[in-house]
Amino acid sequence: MEEQVKSKQRVADHGEVLTGKREVNAMLDLVKQETERIESRFLEPACGTGNFLAEILERKLRVVEARYRKSQLEYERNAILAVSSIYGIDILEDNVRQCRQRLFGIFDLNYLRLFSSKTNDKCRESVRFILECNIINGDALSLKTVGEIPGPIIFAEWSPVNGSFLKRRDFSFHRLLEHESMKELPLFSDLGEDVFIPTPEKEYPPVHFLEVADVDKR
16 A cells, blocks of 8 residues: 555654555646656645656656667667756655665666667766755745755756756745745746846856766865
8 A cells, every 4th residue: 555644753843744646647747748748847846755746757757768769879868858857846855865876766767778788877877866866855935945044946957058058046945936926027938028037146068967976076
């Protein structure tokens, strides 16, 4: 049976009830086309252990495999792009750790199945690093991280450029939501009208997708 309640105390303290797989799939099927678009971004503001994010990643990786399984480099590039499109926030640190591990496990299981002994540890490092950036221990209501010194929640945007490179830009979650409350221009448009373009907190030079984990070491 699925575990939807870890403990009565967690329910009382945090209102934590994990969404069941049937409900997850029914809700994601409402936006099925987006869940199967490799670069389409998803944010779960109370991600728990990743029930929604895990299913989204599974769907995206099935598309990556169908398109790119004959080329390891193309599979790696697009699998990393799929991982980079998934974001989560949770107030409980153990949930954040478990969610990161779970998403990495989904990626790695598929990667090993397809390429066995030819797998590249640099690819794994990139996936782990992106998940560290994208799955955040924070409070989606206060828009701040959880810890001794809470700070603003910062999300990294990963955009493909020049084939095998990724461009990282960091954005404040507060700033992204602020324009919504002020009813400014929309974030996105398919009709060609002006849109709201948030200002990044920090930008990084483009880097090869297998070297994104090395940026903070430099």
